[in-house]
Amino acid sequence: MGLLLDVDYEHLVEQGVLFDEDERTRHLVFKELALPRDLYQVDTCEVLVLIPVSYNQSGNDMFWTHPRLVRRDGVQIPNTSNAGASENHMRDGREYCRWSRHWPEGSRSAWRSGKDDVSSILRRIDWALRNPNT
Template sequence: MPLLFDSDYETLHKAGVNFEEEEGARFLIFKSFPLPKGIYLADAKPANAVDVLYEIPQNYNSSGGDMFWVHPRLHRADGKPIPNTGGPGSNEDSRTHKATVFCRWSRHWHKNAWKPKVDDVRTIMDRISWAFKYPDARRS
């Protein structure tokens, strides 16, 4: 059973988004998701893109979810910590897909931020982009 609606897949294909799915775990993985320039390091090198794992909720699209996971782990170029993130490991709420460990980013959105049957995969990508652009911010 597909994770998304046909219109979501059309959006992804029209936008040229490279993605893969793991239906059993309900993982949607955005490959080489763009990062804002100059903010992040991965493996001590400037990072311009990262793979993002997103768990599609069972009740999609009544709910949009509130966390995502990244690989490789990101660090701020300015040395500040990134709030509400975890590293690899069982105590860090990481996710594993095809032997690759993804590190958690928790971003709880205002309870009314998701509009059922209006919001879609574009909203998910916009939320992820927003979180990368404003790593210290909380949306309310």
């Protein structure tokens, strides 16, 4: 059955986005996502997203990265969890560290029930990774 809508899977394949999912835990993992050049100590990461049972009626406020992302310039990233934090997720022996980002109602990034999809999730993640201190 899957976590997403059929059209979402088609979009991911068309865009060449590598992913894995676990229906039991509702984890969707984007693999080998490219990070903004020279911002982090690594060039790619995996991003775990919890897909709500009510997808696509409700979206997500958080995502988790493996490895824990650290900026090259040493500036701390707000609203992220360190390794070992209780709000992190373990999957396949890897720890995914939480990023908490909230998308206010009425903002351009607010989830539009029934309209937004996996592209919206990827767009939000991309924005957060490009703007880690906001």
